[in-house]
Each structure stands twice: as C-alpha cells, then as structure tokens.
Amino acid sequence: MGKNTVLSHFLASHPGARYSISATTRKPRAGEKDGKNYYFYTPEQFGDLLQAGQLLEWAQVYDEYYGTPKAPIQQCLARGEIIVMDLDVQGALAVKKSLPEAVLVFLLPPSLEDLGERMRRRGTECAQAVDRRLAAAKAEISRARDYDYLIVNAEVSRAVAQLISIVEAEKLRVSRQSLILSTLEEGGSIGNC
Amino acid sequence: MGKNTVLSHFLASHPGARYSISATTRKPRAGEKDGKNYYFYTPEQFGDLLQAGQLLEWAQVYDEYYGTPKAPIQQCLARGEIIVMDLDVQGALAVKKSLPEAVLVFLLPPSLEDLGERMRRRGTECAQAVDRRLAAAKAEISRARDYDYLIVNAEVSRAVAQLISIVEAEKLRVSRQSLILSTLEEGGSIGNC
Numbered sequence: 001m002g003k004n005t006v007l008s009h010f011l012a013s014h015p016g017a018r019y020s021i022s023a024t025t026r027k028p029r030a031g032e033k034d035g036k037n038y039y040f041y042t043p044e045q046f047g048d049l050l051q052a053g054q055l056l057e058w059a060q061v062y063d064e065y066y067g068t069p070k071a072p073i074q075q076c077l078a079r080g081e082i083i084v085m086d087l088d089v090q091g092a093l094a095v096k097k098s099l100p101e102a103v104l105v106f107l108l109p110p111s112l113e114d115l116g117e118r119m120r121r122r123g124t125e126c127a128q129a130v131d132r133r134l135a136a137a138k139a140e141i142s143r144a145r146d147y148d149y150l151i152v153n154a155e156v157s158r159a160v161a162q163l164i165s166i167v168e169a170e171k172l173r174v175s176r177q178s179l180i181l182s183t184l185e186e187g188g189s190i191g192n193c
Numbered sequence: 194m195g196k197n198t199v200l201s202h203f204l205a206s207h208p209g210a211r212y213s214i215s216a217t218t219r220k221p222r223a224g225e226k227d228g229k230n231y232y233f234y235t236p237e238q239f240g241d242l243l244q245a246g247q248l249l250e251w252a253q254v255y256d257e258y259y260g261t262p263k264a265p266i267q268q269c270l271a272r273g274e275i276i277v278m279d280l281d282v283q284g285a286l287a288v289k290k291s292l293p294e295a296v297l298v299f300l301l302p303p304s305l306e307d308l309g310e311r312m313r314r315r316g317t318e319c320a321q322a323v324d325r326r327l328a329a330a331k332a333e334i335s336r337a338r339d340y341d342y343l344i345v346n347a348e349v350s351r352a353v354a355q356l357i358s359i360v361e362a363e364k365l366r367v368s369r370q371s372l373i374l375s376t377l378e379e380g381g382s383i384g385n386c
Binding site for chain 1: 302304305306337339342355362363366377378380381
C-alpha cells in the first residue's frame with residue numbers, strides 16, 4: 001500500500017517510462033550494478049558533478065551523498081521518454097527549479113494516523129523512529145502546496161489509475177505539443193500520433 | 194468522428210459531468226424546452242444579463258444572441274460538478290478570463306485536409322462554405338497555444354480516453370485540493386475520497 005507499490009505498478013503499466021537512476025558515493029552492495037541500481041561515484045567524482053551544476057538535486061545521508069545526474073535525464077527527455085523519480089520535498093522542488101517542465105505529484109497518506117500504523121506494522125523501526133518520521137511527514141505535507149498534483153494513497157489500484165491519468169494528461173499539455181501545432185499550421189497531417 | 198461525438202461519449206461516461214446550457218434570444222423550436230435545451234430570453238433580458246456582467250461569454254450570430262449565463266455555472270461548480278462547454282476560441286478565452294480555474298481543451302483535426310474532407314462528406318455545405326469554414330478553422334488553430342490541452346481527434350475512442358484523463362488529472366491538481374491538505378494537517382482522515 002506504500003509509495004513503492006504505486007510506483008512499481010505504474011512502471012509496469014508504462015513500458016515507455018523509466019525509473020531515474022541516482023548517483024551515490026556509497027559502496028555497491030552485493031549484486032548491485034553501476035548504471036543499473038545506481039551510478040557509483042567516488043566522493044571526488046560526485047563533488048565534480050556538483051560543482052559543474054550537473055546534479056538536478058542532491059542530499060547527504062549520514063556520510064554518503066546521493067543525487068540525480070542531469071545528463072542521463074536530459075538524454076531520456078530528448079528521446080521523449082517519461083522519467084519517474086522518487087524524491088523528498090527538497091529534492092522535488094530542486095528538480096522543478098532546474099527542469100520547469102517536471103511534474104510534481106505528492107502521494108498523501110489517507111491520514112497521519114494511517115501512516116504511523118503502516119510504519120508500525122512494517123515493524124522495522126522503534127516507536128521513537130516512527131514518531132520522528134511522522135513529524136517529518138507532517139512537515140513535508142505542509143509543503144505539498146508547491147506541488148502540481150496530489151494523490152491520496154488510500155487504495156493502490158486507484159492511486160495507480162490516478163497517476164496514469166496525470167501522465168496521460170500532461171502529455172497533452174499545449175506546452176508539450178508545439179510540434180503538432182506547427183505541423184498542422186503548415187498543412188501537414190498528424191495522423192494517429 | 195467530430196467534436197460532438199467525442200463530447201457525447203465523454204458525457205455518457207461521466208454521470209457527474211453536465212453539458213452547459215446556453216442562453217439565446219432566438220425562438221424555441223418545436224420540442225425545445227426552456228432550461229433544458231436553452232435558456233430562452235427576450236433581447237431585453239439578454240441585454241440586462243450582459244450589462245450586469247452575468248454572461249461568461251456571448252456572441253451574436255446573424256440577428257440572434259447566444260451566451261453562457263454565469264449564475265447556473267457557479268451553482269454547479271459550488272456543488273463540485275464538472276461543466277462541459279462547447280465554445281469557439283473567442284468564447285473559450287472569455288470564459289477562462291472570468292473563471293481562471295476553467296480548463297481549455299482544443300480538439301484538433303488530424304489535418305486541415307481531413308477536416309475539409311469531413312465537411313464535404315457531410316454534404317450540408319457548398320464548396321465555398323467549406324473553404325470559408327476551413328480558413329476559420331486554420332485561424333482558430335493558430336490560437337490553440339492559449340489553451341491548456343490539445344487532443345488530436347483522429348480516433349474517437351482515443352480522443353474520449355484522453356479527455357477523461359485530462360478531467361481526472363485536473364481533479365487532482367493541488368489548487369483544487371486545498372481542503373484535503375488542511376484536513377490532513379489538522380490530523381483528520383481523508384479516507385477513500
């Protein structure tokens with residue numbers, strides 16, 4: 001019922017969509033491949049990307065750095081692909097700043113109580129950690145007004161359908177279809193595109 | 194394959210959506226009912242609405258006036274209903290000006306050639322009228338950049354599905370969901386809404 005379930009169902013239903021690959025300075029775990037699970041960089045390489053303005057967003061988690069390299073995203077976008085990123089509020093707003101065409105969708109829990117319940121049921125965290133994460137979630141929700149869309153994740157099939165509607169609708173935005181307009185104006189045919 | 198087919202399929206699939214009723218000064222035809230097909234007004238009544246700023250858009254066609262009264266639309270919106278209007282470019286842009294939350298969707302023909310073909314097949318107009326309407330269509334298309342969304346009406350089932358996606362996505366816009374956000378922030382539950 002969580003965010004990852006919604007994302008994996010969405011990706012399965014959209015063969016043209018790709019999950020964004022993050023860069024990290026942490027060491028690969030067993031089975032992880034460079035360029036598939038992550039781009040594995042040294043702290044120096046990561047620092048160079050950062051200084052060159054080649055990261056759409058980045059964050060430090062404990063002693064390691066994580067971020068989204070700009071170049072592979074731009075290549076995907078140029079091919080007309082849909083890129084899906086799973087980001088916290090700070091990362092999402094940073095991406096929107098460098099890529100104004102990005103679409104920010106906030107997945108809301110049906111209630112904060114429900115979110116705490118899910119965390120406790122998962123049982124991987126102590127009560128204190130759950131409280132801390134709930135407080136963080138509440139702070140993030142207060143910034144949802146800076147997003148484009150909100151989805152209440154009460155039922156996974158419904159949330160996936162809503163995410164699909166958003167992606168399908170966004171493809172039809174005038175700002176993404178200037179080629180179609182100029183083709184028509186020049187007397188061309190658009191056919192079944 | 195025309196605009197009306199797309200609209201009627203959309204309305205059939207969305208029981209919550211209503212087709213907007215226009216006001217007109219023309220006389221009712223046999224079987225037409227006031228408040229159902231049109232609001233039938235005298236020229237004086239129409240003029241009063243216009244002067245009071247109570248028309249979202251209006252136009253003169255030959256000797257008669259047509260327009261969209263504001264009050265019934267505002268009542269529908271307050272009840273959370275979806276209102277569908279079928280407007281020319283001038284009307285659509287006028288509506289957007291008074292109701293910035295309006296969503297403008299431009300239904301494009303796959304080509305101007307195809308549009309001319311459809312008009313000729315319908316056979317209700319002479320070649321000269323078809324040429325005139327094609328020129329008007331071309332002029333309208335050039336203003337599609339002021340709309341929110343474009344749908345290429347090449348295949349009716351696809352165009353209807355795209356219109357449904359747009360409506361579903363627009364319901365999820367942050368600007369239309371401030372109630373959900375404040376409920377969550379106050380510790381409430383949103384449930385399966």
